[in-house]
Amino acid sequence: MTERITLVVDGKSTDVSADPAMPLLYALRSELGLDNPKFGCGLAQCGACTVQVDGRPTRSCVTPVSGVKGKKITTLNGLGTSNRPHPLQTAYIAEQVPQCGYCLSGWMLTAAALLRDTPKPSDKQIRQALAGVKCRCGTHMAILRAVKRAAGSKA
Amino acid sequence: MHHAPVSRRDFLMAGGALVISVMVPGAVRTALGQTPVGGKPPLTPDELDSWIAVLPDGSVRAFFGKMDMGQGVDVAIGQIVADELDVAFERVDVVMGDTAFTCNQGGASGSTAIQNGAITLRYAASEARRVLLDRASQKLGAPVEKLIVQDGVVSVVGTPDRNVRYGDLIGGQYFQLKLEWNKRYGNPLVAKGQALPKKPSEYKVVGHSIPQGVVADKVYGKLRYVTDIKVEGMLHARVLRSPTAGCGPVTVDESSISSIPGARVIREKEFVAVVAEHEWDAVRAARALKVTWAPPCTPFPAMESLYDHIRQASVTGREAPVNQGDVEAALKSAHRVIDAEYQWPFQSHASMGPACAVADVRVDHATVWTGTQKPHFARDGVAKLIGLSPEKVRATWVPGPGSYGRNDAGDAALDAALLSKLTGKPVRVQYMRDEATGWDPKGPAGIYRGRAGLDAQGNVVAYDFFAKGFTRQDVATNESDPKDTLVGQLTGYPPKPTVIFQVPAEAYEFANKRCGWECVPPLLERASPLRTGHLRDPLGPETHFGSESFIDEIAHAAGADPVAFRLKYVKNPRHAAVIQAAADKAGWSRRPYPNPRRGKGNVMLGRGFSYTERNGTIVAVVADVEVDRRSGRVWAKRFTVAHDCGLIINPRGLELTIEGNVVMALSRTLFEEVKFDRERVLSVDWTSYPILEIQDAPEQIDIVLINRPDLPASGAGEPSTRTVPAAIANAIFDATGARIRRVPITPERVRAALARA
Numbered sequence: 001m002t003e004r005i006t007l008v009v010d011g012k013s014t015d016v017s018a019d020p021a022m023p024l025l026y027a028l029r030s031e032l033g034l035d036n037p038k039f040g041c042g043l044a045q046c047g048a049c050t051v052q053v054d055g056r057p058t059r060s061c062v063t064p065v066s067g068v069k070g071k072k073i074t075t076l077n078g079l080g081t082s083n084r085p086h087p088l089q090t091a092y093i094a095e096q097v098p099q100c101g102y103c104l105s106g107w108m109l110t111a112a113a114l115l116r117d118t119p120k121p122s123d124k125q126i127r128q129a130l131a132g133v134k135c136r137c138g139t140h141m142a143i144l145r146a147v148k149r150a151a152g153s154k155a
Numbered sequence: 156m157h158h159a160p161v162s163r164r165d166f167l168m169a170g171g172a173l174v175i176s177v178m179v180p181g182a183v184r185t186a187l188g189q190t191p192v193g194g195k196p197p198l199t200p201d202e203l204d205s206w207i208a209v210l211p212d213g214s215v216r217a218f219f220g221k222m223d224m225g226q227g228v229d230v231a232i233g234q235i236v237a238d239e240l241d242v243a244f245e246r247v248d249v250v251m252g253d254t255a256f257t258c259n260q261g262g263a264s265g266s267t268a269i270q271n272g273a274i275t276l277r278y279a280a281s282e283a284r285r286v287l288l289d290r291a292s293q294k295l296g297a298p299v300e301k302l303i304v305q306d307g308v309v310s311v312v313g314t315p316d317r318n319v320r321y322g323d324l325i326g327g328q329y330f331q332l333k334l335e336w337n338k339r340y341g342n343p344l345v346a347k348g349q350a351l352p353k354k355p356s357e358y359k360v361v362g363h364s365i366p367q368g369v370v371a372d373k374v375y376g377k378l379r380y381v382t383d384i385k386v387e388g389m390l391h392a393r394v395l396r397s398p399t400a401g402c403g404p405v406t407v408d409e410s411s412i413s414s415i416p417g418a419r420v421i422r423e424k425e426f427v428a429v430v431a432e433h434e435w436d437a438v439r440a441a442r443a444l445k446v447t448w449a450p451p452c453t454p455f456p457a458m459e460s461l462y463d464h465i466r467q468a469s470v471t472g473r474e475a476p477v478n479q480g481d482v483e484a485a486l487k488s489a490h491r492v493i494d495a496e497y498q499w500p501f502q503s504h505a506s507m508g509p510a511c512a513v514a515d516v517r518v519d520h521a522t523v524w525t526g527t528q529k530p531h532f533a534r535d536g537v538a539k540l541i542g543l544s545p546e547k548v549r550a551t552w553v554p555g556p557g558s559y560g561r562n563d564a565g566d567a568a569l570d571a572a573l574l575s576k577l578t579g580k581p582v583r584v585q586y587m588r589d590e591a592t593g594w595d596p597k598g599p600a601g602i603y604r605g606r607a608g609l610d611a612q613g614n615v616v617a618y619d620f621f622a623k624g625f626t627r628q629d630v631a632t633n634e635s636d637p638k639d640t641l642v643g644q645l646t647g648y649p650p651k652p653t654v655i656f657q658v659p660a661e662a663y664e665f666a667n668k669r670c671g672w673e674c675v676p677p678l679l680e681r682a683s684p685l686r687t688g689h690l691r692d693p694l695g696p697e698t699h700f701g702s703e704s705f706i707d708e709i710a711h712a713a714g715a716d717p718v719a720f721r722l723k724y725v726k727n728p729r730h731a732a733v734i735q736a737a738a739d740k741a742g743w744s745r746r747p748y749p750n751p752r753r754g755k756g757n758v759m760l761g762r763g764f765s766y767t768e769r770n771g772t773i774v775a776v777v778a779d780v781e782v783d784r785r786s787g788r789v790w791a792k793r794f795t796v797a798h799d800c801g802l803i804i805n806p807r808g809l810e811l812t813i814e815g816n817v818v819m820a821l822s823r824t825l826f827e828e829v830k831f832d833r834e835r836v837l838s839v840d841w842t843s844y845p846i847l848e849i850q851d852a853p854e855q856i857d858i859v860l861i862n863r864p865d866l867p868a869s870g871a872g873e874p875s876t877r878t879v880p881a882a883i884a885n886a887i888f889d890a891t892g893a894r895i896r897r898v899p900i901t902p903e904r905v906r907a908a909l910a911r912a
Contacts, residue, residue, distance in 0.1 A: 076376035136559075
């Protein structure tokens, strides 16, 4: 009952052969070896598995792989590199945000979408946009500083 | 600093034990580079080579037997080693978490990475410098007193041309030098040489806010976590936990997963798992597998009567470690007696991701990759479970999805090992969310009762603080014995809880003072989803929520300002200075308590104070809160923290660590409670076990670091956790006049308290 599905991830197009009902997360991690999206809950409750699908933050743990055929998928790795960092990545390093860091895909890919749509968000807008993303180490203060710093750096 | 993961690189291990050619995370970047004379001494704490290596290029490798869980203690260790050896920080690489390279210093444990763990690293680096200077002295023909070292280059004072590099003195060779070792392992391990470490006034690297290099790996998505380890030919596994507590499997219908490719059942006694080549197939198989479980029993009390259960339960052990004067007599003769009881629920680690481990068990040796914060102990537990001697097992720590004590990582390591042994293949096991939150060891529930006697002038003449609750160690602080893991308990190693609790840590000098505790029996004396274990600052937030709320209640009864009241009874100048520093920074001024000007609208404002100590670290916190009268929502808008942990190694790292403590403690205070019914734990995901969301994060956390270079560094990874809960409760009282004595302080409880007030 497998199906051949074309996935476009971080600018590269790859075919996977998979159960169409399988969540995208397993296709990325197990089939493509892209480990940045993490398994946190499998229930879309925490954000650790977040990728952007056509620019929209999406919980890959509950998104069937068949539903993203041909769409543009971006993982944390595709957000930027040390040579061409996304302003959020620069800000996260400057603010030394992560502790365990397992949650980063959720925070960073959600905040990146916010900054694209709302380049100068207020504190309230940042908190609203990031609602539902979990961090267990309690790095929320540094997250808020980093998002504000990234917003400032875009000016 | 935190070396990058290496893939598919054969490397000669410093231990001379195993040569591994699978993808090895966190491995040493290079071997020593040449065949060392005399071979590698054994990896024992009494060998200098077990701690420090100097490579041919003069860079230094330090082998640390504790762990970093994200706060950057490896950076701090690198700073300490760099200072002792006089090399640049960038030239020090800290290796940690691998039993093949490091001695057992106890792993991450009780915020002792610097307090205990750094001691031997400092001695070893200092001894290495002494040896290097001796060699340089011979080579340069100058006495040691005439030599200076700059970034690993030794030269003669006044003639900088007469110099030699560390790399040329020893690079690539072993020191072959004995240290004096106290014959202990774990946190108490100390080994030292002849050299005297530097004085704090000589530090150049310690005291600076050097950032964590590994942060960049994380934000670019380059860091390999334990969940990302792949070993050739490995199977994916999922375990099956009983739907009701204490009920083993009766029948397992293997045909129920026959349509899933490659999926099969692995069963050992009461332990049931499925394996498959593809992860998704293992997930599907675990969901589809039909298991008949033994009929439910009812091991748990009804949740609403948990604290009655504790009150009435028999006692397995009691202690009163603080007992000065005659408390009972003083209470009898007191003008007024204050009496209050506080309650704290079971709480879950609820780590960001469910635990994961990969094990490769062969006939005569085994390797396990684990996110546990105590890999040396995991090695011992794996060895015992699969019947190998510990030296035949290598445990390699790879960063996991968060670790705040004895979480589910220790269970996963032993699960993977047993499954690899039973299948004959490498096995990766990861739990699902319900197994992580539902079955991880829990912070214990308890009740805390304070009684205090005041004389007619409002002086405290008697103070009694007494806890009764579940032990903090149904399972031990590590997984070195299968009896302390679920798989062990399901395959013939019955649990043996340790009775251990604690009393408040503070410096109040009351003439008649008694602090004690009683433990009650576990609810289920077999594999249990309500087994207790160490959760960040074990019993710290629980105990001090009670004790520091109670101090405020006494202050209120005595008509005293909460800060002035504390300073009246805290004579220790170091403690008093921390209390004063927090009050000053927060702009604390004396005014009536509770706040007479709490706001006329729906939002009431209040401030609360709290102060505690933990193993030498002193913390005081002011919380400023808003309480919404209608909704009952509490927003802890601002915290002010004063923190004294002796010598500060890395100020920015310390501040970020404190922030994490404060926010996690805020989450535990306002939101977290493990729910259960008579048969099972009901908190199994983020909806049924909510934690703090970013809307509830404070607006500001101000931190005052009090540096005491003259005093040894004590811990910081936990101490500020315990100070926060009472500061919040005291601020809510200030804002509303309502005293809340049960955690979590939910909007429902706030509304109920307001209705009563």
